[in-house]
Amino acid sequence: MLLADLGAQVLRLDRVNGGGVGIDRPTRFDLSQRGKRQLRVDLKQPAGSRLALLLAARADALIEGFRPGTMERLGLGPDVCLALNPRLVYGRVTGFGQTGPLAGSAGHDLNYIALSGVLHTIGRKDAAPTPPLNLLGDYAGGAMLLAFGIVSAVLSARQTGCGQVVDAAMIDGAASLMTPFYGLQAAGMHNGPRGTNLLDTGAPHYEVYRCEDGEYVSVAPIEPKFRQVLFERLGLTVDDLPDFNDRTQWPVAKARLAAIFAGKTRAQWCALLEGSDACFAPVLSPLEASQHPHNVARNTFIEIDGIPQPAPAPRFSATPTARPTSPQPAGASALEWAAAWGVSNEELAVVANSI
Numbered sequence: 001m002l003l004a005d006l007g008a009q010v011l012r013l014d015r016v017n018g019g020g021v022g023i024d025r026p027t028r029f030d031l032s033q034r035g036k037r038q039l040r041v042d043l044k045q046p047a048g049s050r051l052a053l054l055l056a057a058r059a060d061a062l063i064e065g066f067r068p069g070t071m072e073r074l075g076l077g078p079d080v081c082l083a084l085n086p087r088l089v090y091g092r093v094t095g096f097g098q099t100g101p102l103a104g105s106a107g108h109d110l111n112y113i114a115l116s117g118v119l120h121t122i123g124r125k126d127a128a129p130t131p132p133l134n135l136l137g138d139y140a141g142g143a144m145l146l147a148f149g150i151v152s153a154v155l156s157a158r159q160t161g162c163g164q165v166v167d168a169a170m171i172d173g174a175a176s177l178m179t180p181f182y183g184l185q186a187a188g189m190h191n192g193p194r195g196t197n198l199l200d201t202g203a204p205h206y207e208v209y210r211c212e213d214g215e216y217v218s219v220a221p222i223e224p225k226f227r228q229v230l231f232e233r234l235g236l237t238v239d240d241l242p243d244f245n246d247r248t249q250w251p252v253a254k255a256r257l258a259a260i261f262a263g264k265t266r267a268q269w270c271a272l273l274e275g276s277d278a279c280f281a282p283v284l285s286p287l288e289a290s291q292h293p294h295n296v297a298r299n300t301f302i303e304i305d306g307i308p309q310p311a312p313a314p315r316f317s318a319t320p321t322a323r324p325t326s327p328q329p330a331g332a333s334a335l336e337w338a339a340a341w342g343v344s345n346e347e348l349a350v351v352a353n354s355i
Contacts, residue, residue, distance in 0.1 A: 002147040004035030005312035012038045033327035037337040056081040061089040088163040089153040097169030109137035116174040125195030141173025204254035209261035216283035230278040
């Protein structure tokens with residue numbers, strides 16, 4: 001999706017009999033498939049394998065997400081594909097990587113961020129770790145870094161004429177995201193138990209607070225000059241709260257701020273703090289976020305076929321991205337994509353029964 005959003009022509013070869021991740025939904029709601037063309041192909045059959053090789057020979061990049069060794073057994077491994085197309089970037093995305101004792105094991109996002117040390121750091125004091133949806137392993141550590149690696153390798157291939165394999169393991173990517181915190185830990189600045197540090201809900205000035213109406217707001221004035229703005233807007237002075245530089249006083253300060261924020265509704269706090277340098281924002285639901293004036297002004301969310309969804313990011317001044325097309329059923333516009341990829345009707349006919 002990331003590559004398609006930015007203008008890549010993406011063709012997905014899907015299983016003949018489905019076999020997704022267990023979250024079945026009508027095609028139009030599978031938003032990560034937007035901007036792609038899909039074809040159902042049985043790669044275990046010679047005709048399907050031949051079509052995959054034909055496409056690999058003409059592509060800038062190939063992405064596969066099977067367990068290590070599967071593509072090799074199908075006759076579609078990197079050695080075969082790079083022999084056909086020396087400039088090909090062969091992207092391999094897995095949870096545990098292509099090598100190592102766990103390389104062949106099944107898993108999901110939660111397992112990868114657990115083993116990389118990420119999950120241990122997320123959550124409140126004296127509570128179990130909190131799974132952050134599947135954002136950090138699947139999407140940030142996996143898909144986003146894979147897309148970054150593919151673009152980097154394509155640039156290299158255009159300069160050198162040589163493609164390569166990009167091994168994007170979610171466990172590696174999730175660990176990479178933790179790099180700044182390893183520095184903080186080494187400096188003794190983030191090595192307390194979970195939920196007691198500056199950025200993990202330990203600090204009173206980096207926290208979410210419940211409002212009178214049961215909604216929440218976020219405050220994050222880490223710098224003293226921004227805390228001063230918050231205090232002034234709350235009608236407080238420095239003497240009204242414990243010393244924020246004294247971590248032993250954080251629970252007291254947090255209780256004091258919690259009592260204050262519980263005294264007004266979220267809308268009232270927005271009227272008082274939003275747009276100031278207090279480092280404040282309301283905690284919005286996804287639907288509320290799509291309707292917030294700032295996001296509306298920036299077109300951060302768009303609507304495609306009646307479904308609100310995030311717009312492509314980032315933004316480009318000289319080559320703005322086109323509006324994504326909605327997810328298409330497998331085989332839709334088969335003749336169109338076949339022509340775009342230089343696949344003849346005869347070659348397409350060998351898998352026609354799978355479209």
